[in-house]
Amino acid sequence: MKQKYTKINDTWHNISFVKNIGIENKKFTNNEALLLKLGDKTREKLLKEMNRKTIPQLIIIDGVDGVGKTTIVESLINKFQEQGLKVINNTFKRRRSDNPKFTKPNLKYEWMFRKEVVEQINKRMITYGNEDIILLDKSPYCEYFYQRTKSFDRGYITPYGNFRMEEEIFKYKDIIDNAIVIFLENKQCWSNYYNRETKKDNGGHKSSYETLKEKEYLDMVKMFKEHQVIYENKKKYKAVEIKNDRESWKRIYNQIVRFIKDEY
Incomplete structure (x- = not known):
């Protein structure tokens, strides 16, 4: 299942954590998203969902x-x-x-x-x-x-x-x-x-x-x-x-x- 992400200042965020959507928006699987440069809240959410401690x-x-x-x-x-x-x-x-x-x-x-x-x-x-x-x-x-x-x-x-x-x-x-x-x-x-x-x-x-x-x-x-x-x-x-x-x-x-x- 893919989730929606938005890119703001070269950093990707799950759209649930931002008020203003960036210019570039994509859907990624968890495995794809975890390899991106992520915002702190998005990273913590993914690690928890994937039962991982580190990226x-x-x-x-x-x-x-x-x-x-x-x-x-x-x-x-x-x-x-x-x-x-x-x-x-x-x-x-x-x-x-x-x-x-x-x-x-x-x-x-x-x-x-x-x-x-x-x-x-x-x-x-x-x-x-x-x-x-x-x-x-x-x-x-x-x-x-x-x-x-x-x-x-x-x-x-x-x-x-x-x-x-x-x-x-x-x-x-x-x-x-x-x-x-x-x-x-x-x-x-x-x-x-x-x-x-x-x-x-x-x-x-x-x-x-x-x-x-x-x-x-x-x-x-x-x-x-x-x-x-x-x-x-x-x-x-x-x-x-x-x-x-x-x-x-x-x-x-x-x-x-x-x-x-x-x-x-």
């Missing part, structure tokens, strides 16, 4: 394919769990094989497939129980970066399809603005990506896009970096360069801790 911390690890997100996330999960924290790292995915309409890219259904890919990433964000930390190894904004990569344009996405996709991409913008976002960079990302993609036929990870050539891949890297302005809350955003090693995750963890301390 879960949403952490998004962003970066191009092959940068090392999965490895970093696995190390972070282990660290948080060692501290007695409950962590959820959902892995919902939409694959081409899920629907015969999506098996081969085509003008009629490609936008629909890409939209459903983003829907699954959004689902990862708002599907949780009593966990302390919600950890994502992919941002819904990735699809925005992909669509701005010229080498990705196979002529299958119409302007209308792009519009429908962006509706889903930005569906939880207010939640993302309130999350901790770490953007990873890695000088070895191309070799990581190439080595991973060549394992497809051996049962390894299979991308929803065709394997890119180096020039195309570097174009994607450029688009990811140039469009990081899409993350508006720079107080909880940090770009961090990592390596293919066992130490980089510690810098990510320390940065997350600093963000949390600064907020509370």
